[in-house]
Amino acid sequence: MSVILDPEKCNNCGICADVCPVSCIAVDKDTYPYIPEGFEETCTSCGQCEAFCPKGAIICDSGGKYSPYTNIDAPDITAGQLHRFLLNRRPFRNYKKKNVDRETIEKILDTARYAPSAGNEQPVKWIIVTGEEAISEIVEKAIEAMEKAVKKDPESEYAAILRPIKAAYLRGEDLICKSVPHIVIASIPEESPYYDIDSVIALSWFELAAYSHGVGTCWCGLLQTLSNCYEPLRKALAVPDGYKSGCVMMFGYGKYRVRHIPPREMADVKWLGEIQE
Ligand SMILES: Cc1cc2nc3c(=O)[nH]c(=O)nc-3n(C[C@H](O)[C@H](O)[C@H](O)COP(=O)(O)O)c2cc1C
Ligand code: SF4
Ligand code: SF4
Structure with missing residues (x-):
């Protein structure tokens, strides 16, 4: 370099x-x-x-x-607008039966690729999954992964959720991916713990960029953890060899509009040192 x-x-x-x-x-x-x-x-x-x-x-x-982008135009949003935008972000678990077009997804990725990464390694390989067939296979493999885990250890963390998820699946309902039209995976090389953080940041940027295009998202920790311990699920997510799934997120157009901002804890802060004005 x-x-x-x-x-x-x-x-x-x-x-x-x-x-x-x-x-x-x-x-x-x-x-x-x-x-x-x-x-x-x-x-x-x-x-x-x-x-x-x-x-x-x-x-x-x-x-x-x-x-590169070489243009450094001043941001055209104010601090107040950004504050409201960030607070309005919500996880979406109900989606319209409508795909996000490829051009919009590319625009979202074109923002997300600027997310910071440790040592500027930019380790994320993005995977975008679209379509009922592919997502249904992912859900099926996720259920298999949970069944395997529960068989091995009946006290497993998946024991409580497996039964309703499987019952719904047999009725044609998808409680894992909520019949979402797309899934994004920020896959990362297996070796370094920093890459896990890079994956989180990359998908955080994806989430916010998506929302700026009117696209709703929801983190899917279940697929992330299951795919890292069940090879057929990793394969269904098309994670490349030598990589793990990193963070996984559903995305699509939300069925409902966000109307209110639910409350959260005040920031729990310990201030060390005096701030001199
Ligand atoms: C997980 C993580 C750890 C980082 N650790 C350091 C650090 O210890 N020291 C530092 O100067 N910068 C650190 N950075 C900042 C990166 O070096 C910086 O994000 C990277 O060079 C890419 O530049 P950018 O943020 O302008 O995209 C870290 C970034 C990430 C995401
Ligand atoms: S600032 Fe970054 S790009 Fe410039 S010389 Fe240092 S490491 Fe290289
Ligand atoms: S003008 Fe630019 S390149 Fe030259 S010393 Fe200053 S920062 Fe470095």
Whole structure:
């Protein structure tokens, strides 16, 4: 990874070096900023130098790997509008029988791909599942996974929910995915605990971006945990080899409109240190 500098524009202010999270930019009064030899691999292509350069003199070079937005238009929403938007988000468990079109899903993903990730690794591989047949297979495999778990341990956490879920399934009702038209999986490589967090953040961004397009979502922890312990379910979710499902979310157009914001606890905060005005 590297950066490309335009010496014509650079005023040698040193901000790029100051903001670099891994201190891999060197700059002094006699030199333009540069990545010293041996530090190329340290650069994570996070683009922080590019983002804060006041002269537009430095570009983070990801080797064409990432597709950029260069425009930094001020956000056109106020803090108050964002506050209300976030508070209006709700989990949706009732969906219209209507698909979200592919263009809208791509727009949502185009926002979600900007979610932060540890070390800027961007480890998420997205999977979008659409259609009754595919989702019905997922539900079937999830029930199988629970049956297996309960058979092995009758005290299993799934013991209480298996019976109503299975009974409903046999009646043609889907209590797991609520007959949703789409499922999104933010799958992640198996090895690092940071990837689990990255998956949560990526889907949080997906959820909010989806809501901004009028699309409702609901986290599905059940599919996540079951798929990581039952291979046929992992396969039904099309999780690539060497990956695990990470977080799973249902999405589609909500059947009902949100009318009120239910109350939540006040923020439980311990303040350490004095805030000087
Ligand atoms: C789980 C997680 C852990 C992180 N830990 C650190 C950290 O310890 N120190 C730090 O400077 N930045 C940390 N970051 C910030 C990332 O380095 C940053 O999000 C990444 O470089 C991508 O840049 P972006 O946030 O501009 O997309 C962390 C981010 C995530 C998601
Ligand atoms: S922040 Fe921009 S202008 Fe300042 S030293 Fe770095 S590249 Fe040059
Ligand atoms: S892209 Fe990020 S890690 Fe690389 S030099 Fe710029 S600020 Fe540092």
